[in-house]
Amino acid sequence: MANLVEIRDLRVAFDGVAVLHGIGLEVAPGEALGLVGESGCGKSVTWLAALGLLPSKASIDGSVRLQGQELCNAPRSRLERVRGGRIAMIFQDPASALNPVIRVGRQLCEALRLHRGLTGAAGRAEALRLMDMVGIPDARGRFGLYPHEFSGGQCQRLMIAMALAGEPELLIADEPTTALDATIQAQILDLLARLRAETGMAVVFISHDLGAVAQVCDRVCVMYAGRIVEQGSVAQLFGHPRHPYTRGLFDAIPRLYGPRGALVPISGTVPDPRHPPPGCAFAPRCAHAHGFCATQVPRLLPQRDGRHLACAFPLPERDPQRDYEDALT
C-alpha cells in the first residue's frame, strides 16, 4: 500500500539553532502512528513544519509528500487546501486553541464551509451531527455558546469535531490529553480510537505518555533531541525496547502493579539544542556509550525484526532460546 505521507530528511532550525536533524517517517493510510519523546525533542515541530504552521523565523528543509504532493515550503494556497481538508490537527491545550470570541457553532461551520462547501442549514445540521458524534451533550442547545462555556474535555471534543469536519485522511493529535484529567483523558483516548475505527482515517498521536500511545497506536517512533532513535510496532518497542533511551523511558515510569521499588531514572538532562553533543545526542546520559558514540552520530538503520534503530551499541536482540526458557520457568 502506498504511503499517505512520506517525510524525508526534514530539518528545522530556529534562528540558526537546529531542532530537527533530518527526520524520516511514513504514515500509511488508516494507520495509527505514535510519536513519543520528552519536551523539546521535536515531535510537535515535525508536524507543525510539515503543515507550514511554524513561525516564519523557522527555516525548514527536506521533503514532506502527501501522496506525491510536496508540502514542504509549498505555496500557501496548496497548504491551505491540505490543512483541515486532508490533514487535520488538534492541539494540547483545547481551551486556548478555540477562538474565544467566536461561537463554537460558527467555528465548526467555518471548517465545513471551507472543505465541504456546506453553508446555511446544511452546514448547521452537519455541525450538530459532528458535535453529537464526539459526545457533546445537548449539541443543539450549546451550538451558540462560546468556548469558555465548555470544560477542557468538551473543548477537546469540539476541536476533534472541527478536525473531522473536513473528513481528513490523517488526523494529527498533538498531546491531545496532556492538559486533561485522568478520567477525561480516558474518554478522549476512547473517542479517538472509536473515530479512527469508524472513519478509517490515519492518526498520528504525539505524546510523552507511553501508556497513552500504547493504547491507540499500531506503530511508534521514539524521538530524542530532534532525531528518531527507534521505530517499530507497539508490540516490539514496548515488549522489548532496544535503544537505551527507549529502555530508560520505560524503566523511569513507576508501575501501577507489582513491587514498589526505587525507580531507575535516566541520569543527566536533555542536551541544549544550541550546544548539541558532537556524537550521539544521548551518549552523555547513556550507560552503554563507548568512545565511538561521543564522536559519531548513529544512523537510523532497519533491524532484522523490522524495527529501525539508531544506536551503535543497542540492547541485545531478544534471544528466542531464552524466551523459551523464560516461558518454561
Add this chain to the structure above:
Amino acid sequence: MSALIEAEDLVRVYATRQGLFGRAVPVRAVDGVSLRVARGETLGIVGESGSGKSTLGRMLLGVDPAQGGVVRFDGAPLPDKGTPAWRALRARLQMVYQDPLAALDRRLPIARQIREPLDIHARGDDAARRARVAELMQSVGLRADQAGRYPHELSGGQRQRVVIARALACAPELLVCDEPVSALDVSIQAQVVNLLRGLRGENGLAMVFISHDLKVVRNLCDRVAVMYLGRIVEEGPVERLFAAPRHPYTRALISSVPDPGQPLKGRIILQGEPPNPAKRPPGCAFYPRCPQASGICRAELPQMRATGQGCRAACHHLDGADPVPQAA
C-alpha cells in the same frame, strides 16, 4: 503512632464570580475533610483538578485559612497566618511546589535561596549556615560548583532539587509536596521521585504528597486518600487501596491510568465530567457519573466507613451489590 498533623472536618469556601456581571457564588473547595499523618509517614492525596487537593495541602500548612474545622500540628492548633508564631512554625512545616522555576527567586543564586530559611530562623552562625547549605546541596544531588548559578541556568529537575533543599534547610517535620513532579519530563521525574523516596521517614520526616499521578503516588506513599469534589471518598494503605479499590470513583480512576501493556479495552470509562464545584449535586457528588448510583445516592451524603484492613470509603454501595470480587 501519634499524629504529627491532624485535620478535623476542614471546610474552605471561596466565592467565585460567574463572569463579569454575575454575582459571587460560594464554592466549597474543601468540604469536611478529616485526616491524620503520623511522624515518618507519607500520605498521598490524589484527585482530579477541582477536587480541592491543593487547597487541602495549603490548609494543612496554614497558608489558606479554614472556614470550618481545625488543623492540629503536634497537638496544637495552627496559629493564624502572618503572626510571628505562624512564621516561626515554618521551620517545622515546609512545602515543595509544582513549578520550581516560579517558586524560586530568579534574581538570587541558588545557594542564597537554600540558605534563606537558615537566615530567617537564625540557625547557627555564618560558618554553620554555609556548611549546612553545602550539605543540603550534596544531599539533593547538586554539585558544589552550581552554588552560584541562577534558577534559569538549571534544568527543571535541578530546580526542583533546589526547592527541596530549601524546604529541608531547617530540618522540618512535615513536607507538603504539591504536584512536585508533574511538570517534569519522565526521565527527570524518576530522579526527583527517587530523591523524595530517600527522604521518607528520614529523622521522622512526614510527607503529604499531592498528585494526580496515581503511579507516582503508589510508588512513594504509605497511605493514600482519594478526593472528589472537596471530599475524601476513599482512604487506606496504598498497596491495599490500589489492589482492591472499593469506591466506584477510585476504581474508575485507577482503571483510567494508561499503563504500557494494559489495553484500552475493558477499562472503566466514566461518562460525563466532574460537576462544577459551584454546582455541587446534593447527596453523593459522584452519583451523576456513577455506574452503581441509586436513589439513596441522590438524596443522602455517604459517610466514611471502615472497609477492612485500614481502609475507609464513603459510598452507599459498599456491601452487597458490589460486582467486583474483593481480595479479602
Add this chain to the structure above:
Amino acid sequence: MIRFVSLRLLRALVTVLAVMTFSFVVLRMSGDPAEVLLGPDVPQNVIDAFRRQWGLDAPLWRQYLSYLGAIFQGDFGLSMRDRAPALDLVLERVPATLMLTVPALILKLGIGIPAGIFAALHRDSAIDRGVIFLAILGFTIPSFVMGLVLVLIFAVTLGVLPSGGFGTWQNAILPGITISIGGIGIIARFSRSAMIEVLGQPYIRTASAKGVKWHDVVRGHALPNAAIPIVTIAGFMVGSLIAGAVVVETIFSWPGIGRLLIVSVSNRDLAVVQCILLLIAAVMVTANLIVDLLYGWLDPRLRTGTAH
C-alpha cells in the same frame, strides 16, 4: 448586566463628583480672585463688597454646598469677568473644539489602527521598523513644536495655509494635523503590539490548521480579538484629545474650550474654570464608561458566566 451597568454608572458619577470637589477645593485655596480681578489699587471696602457679592466671604464648606446645590439645579455660576452664565460661555465654545477634535479622533483611529496592524502582519520587516519609528517620532514630538514647525513651513515659508484663525476649512488643516500626530503614533504602536500578541495565540494556529486562508484568519479570527485592547486605548484617546486641544488652540488662536480655559485661568474666572474642568471630566468618564461597556460587548468571556 443591569447590576454591572449601574455599578459602572455609580463609579463614573463618583469620579465626576471627586473631580468637582478636588477642583473646587484647590481653586478656592489658591488665593483671592478679588485681588486679581479688581487689581492691586482698589480700596478694601470695594474688595469686601466684591467678596460678599460673590459669596467668597462664607466658610469654604458653605461655599462648596451652595456650589453643589446650584449645579444640581443646572446653575454653573456666573463668569466673574462679564457676568454671563459660565455654562453659556463654555457651551458657546464647544462646537469649535468639536470641529477640531472629532476629525482628529477619526484621523487617529483611521490611520493609527491600520498602520499598527499592517506593521504587526509584517513583523520585523523594513515596513514594520519604519512604522515603529514614525510612531515613536509621532508621540515624542511635543504638539507645540509640531504646530510651530508646521506654521513655519506651510504658513511662513510656503504661504499656502493660514497660520491661525477660524472660519474656513483651510484654517482647520494645520491644527487638525498637529493634534492628531501624537495619537496616531500611540494608537499605531498599541495596535501593533495587541495584534502581535493575538497572532501568537494558539487559536490562530488552530484556524490556520483547519485550512482558513491567511487573509481570513487575520480578518475573521485575529482582528475581533485584537479589537478588545484597542478599544481601551481609543477610549483614553478621547481624554488626551481635549488636553491636546489646550495647546493647539493656543498656538493657532482657535476659539475653543482650550483657549477659553487658558484665558479664564489667567483671569481667575473661577466659575468658568470649574465649569470647563467638570465638562472635561464628564467627557473622559463617559468615554471610559463606553469603553467598559464595549469591552463587555466585544469579549464574551466577560459577558456570560464562566462555567469553569
Add this chain to the structure above:
Amino acid sequence: MTATNPPDLLARDDRRRPRAAIPTAVALGLGWLALMVLCAILADLLRPYDITQMDLSARLMPPLTPGHWLGTDELGRDVLSRLIQSVRVSLVIAFGATAISAAFGTTLGFLAARFRGLVEQFVVMLADFQAALPFLIMSLAVLAFFGSSMLLLVCLMGFYGWERYARIARGLAIAAGAQGYAAAVEQLGATPRRLYLGHILPNVASTLIVSMTLTFPEIILMESGLSFLGLGVQPPETSLGNMVGFGRDYLTTAPWIMLAPSVVIMITTLSISLVGDWLRDRLDPTVR
C-alpha cells in the same frame, strides 16, 4: 511539556545569551542621553555665558556666529548657554517627578497587594480617579492659581503617572504571591519586610524601570507644554518649553531661538522611547 511552542526550546537561559548587538538607533539614543546628562551635571562649566547676560548690540544673531554658535535671542542672550541651562532644569524636573511618581505608585501598589481588602479597593479607586482626571488641565489650573515654583512643579508632575506603577507593582506582587516565589518565601517564614524589599522589589524593578522610560518623556512633554503656555518654569529661570514659548514670537525673524530647544526636546524624548522599547524587549516582554 511539549515542543509545540518553538521559542520555549530556546528560552531556557535567555539572560545568558551573548549580548546581542545594540541597534544603531538605540546606541545613538544612549549616546544622546549621556550627553544630556553630562550637560545637566556640568551646566555651570559648559555654559559660555550667564543665561541672563544681555548683549543688546548682538540681538537676534543667527546661528554659527562666532562666540554665539546657536545665535542669540531678542535680548542678545546666548541661545547655547540658555539651552544648556534649560536641559538641566527640564531634566531635574523630569527626574524628580519620575522618582516621586515611581516611589509613590510602587508603595501604594505594594500596600494594596499586601493588605488586599479595603486598602486595595481604595488604591484601585484612587488609580481610577487619577486615570479619569484631565491631568494636564488640572495642573494648568493649579499652577495658574497657586503661582508657579520649581518645587510645586516637581511635586505636581510627581503625581503624574503614579497609577501606572501602582498597577504594575500590585499586579506583579499579587502574581508573585499567588503561586510564585513570593508565596514560597513567605512560606519559609519571611517577614513582610524581607519579602517585599528583599525579593519582590528586586524582581519587579526591571518592569518598573521600563515603565519609567514611558513616564519620563511624558513628563518632559508635559513640563515643556506647561512652560510653553507660560505656566511652568518662570523667567528668569529657563527650561526647554519656556524657551520655545518665548521664541515663538520670533518664529519668522529668528526661528533658531525656538528650533534649538524644540530639537533638543524631540531628540531626548525620542531617545528615551527608543531605549525604553529596546530595554523592554530585552528585560520584560510582558508590559506594553
